[in-house]
Amino acid sequence: MLTEKELGERLKNVRKMRNISQFRMADMMGTEQSFIAKLEKGASYPKVSTLYRYAECVGLTLSDILAESPPAKKGMLSPEEIGENIKKWSALRGMSIKGLAEKAGLSRSSILNLREGRCISYMPTYQYIAEALGVTVGTLLGETGGAE
CATH class of the missing domain: 1.10.260.40 (lambda repressor-like DNA-binding domains)
Structure with missing residues (x-):
C-alpha cells in the first residue's frame, strides 16, 4: 500500500503531467487550492471519494491512482x-x-x-x-x- 507521502507525490505528478495547476484542479474538484496542496504533500490519507474525484478530473481510474506501480503512460495523455x-x-x-x-x-x-x-x-x-x-x-x- 502507498504511504501518504507516496500517494501525495503520485497525485502531484499526475496533475503536472496533465499540465493542470493546483488552482485549476481545485476548481475542477470544487474545492480550494490549499486542499490540493495538502493532498499532494501527503499530510494524511484522503477519503476514497476525494481520490475518486481527483482521478476523474485527470482522466484516470481510482485503480490507476492506487496501483502499486505508477499508472501507465497510456492513461495520462497531455x-x-x-x-x-x-x-x-x-x-x-x-x-x-x-x-x-x-x-x-x-x-x-x-x-x-x-x-x-x-x-x-x-x-x-x-x-x-x-x-x-x-x-x-x-x-x-x-x-x-x-x-x-
Missing part, C-alpha cells in the same frame, strides 16, 4: 495529445469544429480549446465528444485503439 486525438477522429469522421460542437452539445470555443490542447475538461465533456465521434472515451483519451 491536453495536447488529447487534442490530437480529437483532431484525428474528427478528420476520420469528416466532422468540422462546428459540426462536432453541435453534435456534442458544446460550444465551438470549447471544442477548439480542447482540440488545440489549451485546456483540460471534466470527464462528461470528453464523453459527449467521444459519443459525437462514435468512439469510446477511452479511445479519445488514449486508453484503447479503436472506435465503438
